[in-house]
Amino acid sequence: xxxxxxxxxxxxxxxxxxxxxxxxxxxxxxxxxxxxxxxxxxxxxxxxxxxxxxxxxxxxxxxxxxxxxxxxxxxxxxxxxxxxxxxxxxxxxxxxxxxxxxxxxxxxxxxxxxxxxxxxxxxxxxxxxxxxxxxxxxxxxxxxxxxxxxxxxxxxxxxxxxxxxxxxxxxxxxxxxxxxxxxxxxxxxxxxxxxxxxxxxxxxxxxxxxxxxxxxxxxxxxxxxxxxxxxxxxxxxxxxxxxxxxxxxxxxxxxxxxxxxxxxxxxxxxxxxxxxxxxxxxxxxxxxxxxxxxxxxxxxxxxxxxxxxxxxxxxxxxxxxxxxxxxxxxxxxxxxxxxxxxxxxxxxxxxxxxxxxxxxxxxxxxxxxxxxxxxxxxxxxxxxxxxxxxxxxxxxxxxxxxxxxxxxxxxxxxxxxxxxxxxxxxxxxxxxxxxxxxxxxxxxxxxxxxxxx
Ligand code: NDP
Numbered sequence: 001x002x003x004x005x006x007x008x009x010x011x012x013x014x015x016x017x018x019x020x021x022x023x024x025x026x027x028x029x030x031x032x033x034x035x036x037x038x039x040x041x042x043x044x045x046x047x048x049x050x051x052x053x054x055x056x057x058x059x060x061x062x063x064x065x066x067x068x069x070x071x072x073x074x075x076x077x078x079x080x081x082x083x084x085x086x087x088x089x090x091x092x093x094x095x096x097x098x099x100x101x102x103x104x105x106x107x108x109x110x111x112x113x114x115x116x117x118x119x120x121x122x123x124x125x126x127x128x129x130x131x132x133x134x135x136x137x138x139x140x141x142x143x144x145x146x147x148x149x150x151x152x153x154x155x156x157x158x159x160x161x162x163x164x165x166x167x168x169x170x171x172x173x174x175x176x177x178x179x180x181x182x183x184x185x186x187x188x189x190x191x192x193x194x195x196x197x198x199x200x201x202x203x204x205x206x207x208x209x210x211x212x213x214x215x216x217x218x219x220x221x222x223x224x225x226x227x228x229x230x231x232x233x234x235x236x237x238x239x240x241x242x243x244x245x246x247x248x249x250x251x252x253x254x255x256x257x258x259x260x261x262x263x264x265x266x267x268x269x270x271x272x273x274x275x276x277x278x279x280x281x282x283x284x285x286x287x288x289x290x291x292x293x294x295x296x297x298x299x300x301x302x303x304x305x306x307x308x309x310x311x312x313x314x315x316x317x318x319x320x321x322x323x324x325x326x327x328x329x330x331x332x333x334x335x336x337x338x339x340x341x342x343x344x345x346x347x348x349x350x351x352x353x354x355x356x357x358x359x360x361x362x363x364x365x366x367x368x369x370x371x372x373x374x375x376x377x378x379x380x381x382x383x384x385x386x387x388x389x390x391x392x393x394x395x396x397x398x399x400x401x402x403x404x405x406x407x408x409x410x411x412x413x414x415x416x417x418x419x420x421x422x423x424x425x426x427x428x429x430x431x432x433x434x435x436x437x438x439x440x441x442x443x444x445x446x447x448x449x450x451x452x453x
Contacts, residue, residue, distance in 0.1 A: 001031070002031075002034045004030070004034050004037055005027065005030045005031055005034060008026075008030050008049070008050070009023065009026070009027055009030065011050075012026055012053060016105075018102065019101065019102035019105060019106075020102060021102045021103050021105075021106040021329060021330075021354070022101075022102045022103075022105040022106045022109065024106065024330075024354065024357070024358060025106040025109050025110055025354060026053055026109065027358065028358060028361070028432065028436070029049075029109070029113065029436045029440070030049065032432060032433040032436035032437055033049060033436060033437065033440060035425045035426070035427070035433065035437065036425070036437055036440065036441070037049075042448065043444050043448075046447070046448055046452070048444045048447050048448065049440075049444075051447065052082075052083055052109075052112060052440075052443065052444075052447075053109070055080050055081060055082045055083075055105065055108060056081050056082065056083060056084060057080075057081040058078070058079075058080050058081070058101070059077075059078065059079040059080075059081070059127075059152075059155050060076065060077070060078050060101075061076075061077045061078075061151040061152075062074060062075075062076070062077070062151075063075040063076065063077045063129060063131070063144070063147045063148050063151070064147060065143045065144050065146075065147035066143065067139075067140050067143065068137065068139050068140065073144075075129045075130055075131040075144070075148075076099075076129060076130050077127070077128075077129045077148050077151060077152065078099070078101065078104050078127050078128055078129065079125065079126075079127035079152060079155055079156070079161070079163070080104050080105055080107075080108035080125055080126050080127060081108075081125050081155075081161055082105075082108035082109060082111065082112050082123070082124040082125050082126070083112040083123050083124045083443060084123035085123060085443050085446040085447045085450060086115070086116060086121055086122065086123055086442060086443055086446050087115070087120070087121035087122040087123045088122065088123055088157075088158070088159055088160055088161055088162055089123045089124065089125030089160070089161035089162070090111070090115055090122035090123060090124065090125060090161075090162050090163075090164070090382060090385065090386070090389075091107065091108060091111040091115075091124055091125040091126040091127070091163065091164065091382070092107075092126060092127075092128075092163065092164045092165050092166030092169065093126075093127045093128045093129075093163045093164070093165065093166055093169045093173075093177075094107070094126070094127075094128035094129075094166040094167045094168060094169065095128055095129050095131045095132070095133050095144075095167070095168035095169050095173065096128070096130070096132065096167050096168045097130055097131075097132040098130075099128045099129060099130045100130070103329070104126050104127065104128060105126075106329070106353075106354060107126040107166075107353055108124055108125055108126035109124070110124075110353055110354065110374065110375050111124035111125065111126055111382070112124030112439070112443060113375045113435065113436060113439030113440060113443070114374075114375040114376070114378075114379045114382060114439065115379075115382055115386075115439075116438075116439040116440070116442045116443050117375065117376055117379055117414050117417060117418075117435060117438055117439045118379050118382060118383040118386060118410055118414065119410070119413060120383060120386035120387075120390075120410075121386075122162075122382065122385075122386050122389075125161055125163070126166075127152070127163055128166065128168075128169070129144075129148060131144050131148075131168075132168075133168045133173070134168075134288075135288075138172070141172065141173060141176065142176045145173055145176035145177045145180065146176060146179075146180045148177065149176075149177050149180035149181050149184070150180065150184070152177075153180070153181050153184045153185060156181075156191055157189070157191060158189045158190050158191050158389070158392070158393075162190070162191060162192065162193060162385075162389060163177075163191075163192055163193075164192065164193040164194045164381075164382070164385050165194040165240070167239070167328065169194075170194075170239075170240060170285070171194065171196060171206070174192055174193075174194045174195055174196075175195075175196060177192060178191070178192050178195060178199070188200075189392070190388070190389055190392030190393065193205065193385035193388040193389060194206075194385065194388075195388070200388075200391075200392055201388065202384055202385075202387055202388035202391055202397070202398070202403055203397070203398070203399065203400040203403050204384055204400060204403040204404050204407060205381075205384045205385065205388055206240060206244065207244040207247070207248075207404075208244075208380045208381045208383065208384035208385075208407055209240065209241045209244065209351060209378050209380050209381030210240070210241045210242065210243060210244025210245035210246075210247065210248060210326070210351060210380075211244055211245075211247075211248045211380060211404070211407060212377070212378065212379060212380015212381065212383065212384075212407060212410075212411050213241070213245055213324060213326070213349045213350070213351040213372070213377045213378050213380065214228070214245055214248035214249055214252065214324070214349070215248070215380065215407070215408055215411035215412070216349050216372045216376060216377040216380075216411050216414070216415055217322060217324070217347055217349035217370075217372060217377070218252065219411065219412060219415035220347060220349070220370040220372055220415065220431075221347065221370065223370075223419070223429075224370070227252070227253075228249060228252040228253055228254040228322070229252065229253035229254070230253060230254070230255070231249075231253075231254040231255070231321040231322050231347075232254070232255050232257060232319065232320040232321050232322070233249050233254050233255065233256045233257070233320060233321065233322045233323070233324060234256075234257065234258045234315060234316060234318060234320045234322070234323045234324070234340075234345070235249075235256050235258055235259055235323075235324045235326055235351075236258065236259070236260045236265070236313075236315055236316075236324075236325050236326055236327040236331055236352075236355075237259070237260060237261070237325075237326040237327030237328070237351070237352065238259045238260060238261050238280055238284050238291045239261075239284065239326075239327075241326040241351040241352065241378070241381075242259060242324075242326040242327070242351065243277065243280060243281055243284070243285075245324050245326050245351050246259070246272055246277050246280075247274075247277060249324075250272075250273065250274055250277070254322070255271035256271060256272045257269060257271060257272070257318065257320065258315050258318065259272065259280065259291055259294070260291060260315055260327060261290060261291045261327075262306070262327075263290055263291070263292065263305060263306055264291065264292060264303055264304050264305035264306050265291065265303070265304055265313075265314070265315040266291055266292075266294045266295050266301045266302065266303050266304075267301065267302045267304070267315075267318060268294075268298060268300065268301040268302075269300065270300055276294070276298060279294070279297060279298075280294060291303075292305075311333070311335060312333065312335040312336050312339060313331060313332070313333075313336050316332060316336040316337075316339050316340050316343075317336075317339040317343065318343060319343050319344055320340075320343055320344065320345050321344065321345060321346060321347065322345060322346075322347040322348070322349070323340055323345050323347070323348045323349075324348075324349050324350075324351055325348070325350055325351065325352050325355035325356065326351030326352050326355075327352050327355070328352055328353075328355065329352065329353055329354045329355060330354065330355065330356075330357050331352065331355045331356075332348075332355055332356040332357065332360045333357045333359065333360055334357060334359035334360050334363060336360065337356065337357075337359070337360035337361075337363040337364060338363060341363065341364075341367055341369070345369070346368075346369055346370060347369065347370040347371075347372075348364060348369055348370070348371050348372065349372040349377045350372060350373055350374035350377045350378060351374075351377065351378050352374065352378070353374045353378065354374055355374065361373070361432060365430060365432065368429070371431060371432070372431055373431055373432050373435050375435050375436075375439060376414050376415070376418050376431060376434070376435040379410075379411075379414055380407050380410070380411055383406075383407060383410045383411075384403060384406075384407055387403060387406060387407075414435075417434065417438040418431045418434030418435045418438055419431070419434060420434070421433070421434040421437050421438040421441075422434035422437075425437055
């Protein structure tokens, strides 16, 4: 660790104790930026990174709501408005019991760089609640969403802050949130992305993060004259990102053998083909069931429940070529990374945000893995959210092909930015440096232009 990173991290940890995920995200970016600070003392003098690290604004609020049995519940709501140098705050809402300030700050921090990489005019933000939607009735979900928006509405707007979905927030939740915003503001405006198709949503938005992560993987493979045809792939999660990752891998001729949820994972050696994927989509999106049911239906598949005593995730311990972590942060630790290497995996494309620990990332880089870090590989979701905002402003909708072509081109451009930047800063093939530096420069220059604000 350089002296620059050491002293910066000491300061961050002293100022913001007890935020390990946030520290992890900052440390990774700061390491990459050491290379920039050496060449550009003006960024250091203006304390640009130190300013990016501090959210412009954090909104925390009480979310009281009553369920259908008349019981009162109190959740915590958050919105982190991290950086608006290049556009309105933009980033998802996460509803999950693990949500806290550290997790949302890491996500908002990452979002700043990711949004910059898309080349669309979007600042970075993130929000959510410790509310757990799992197993709850539609009525409870609606009441919670309405209570959450009853406070959030005064802080957001199409030119201020435009939230979207994330873990636990899909089309259903965006619908309830939008309905409440519209009622309170008395205006129909593109204040959220991920909307339904017949009320302002964009085609390909549900698919975008998963498709984008596979497009990014294809770009990485192309640098070695390779493609996804015949590749065995490990995918974690079984939500929005995981589902469309599987769909695109299948379309490109690969074979996916795993999926998971927070209770366990399935391994299907024959591959999760389109018919089986359809079953998963119905299971997860309509019946809101558990991935275990996959192995009840397809007898050749093996279900393994999570074992809390293990210090590794057995999902990552199967023979494969590529891995697409698409569930949650820190789901690949150092041991998992070593298992992936031992099993022949030579490509990792991150659909989830920060799914690999710093030690795991180091192993990938040291072993020449084609490693696509989240802020580059999963930027397709927010990119199409940006396209949804553009369509809303024009009051016009592009076709499926138009949006998919734009997504593919954006992922190609992000890959090129990362690869070229890594090369320019003397670390060819290091997409971590490429993404961190590439994302930083645009935001940093905008901040220099706009003065100390
Ligand atoms: P979903 O809620 O649709 O799915 C999340 C999946 O991950 C579920 O299968 C869930 O299992 C599993 N999961 C969540 N938390 C844990 C945990 N602590 N341990 C094990 N499994 C867990 O969310 P998304 O698919 O939208 O998001 C997945 C990842 O992708 C997140 O990291 C998110 O930040 C990232 N991402 C999402 C984008 C999007 O457009 N949706 C954009 C960019 C990144 P269970 O059902 O048991 O909770």
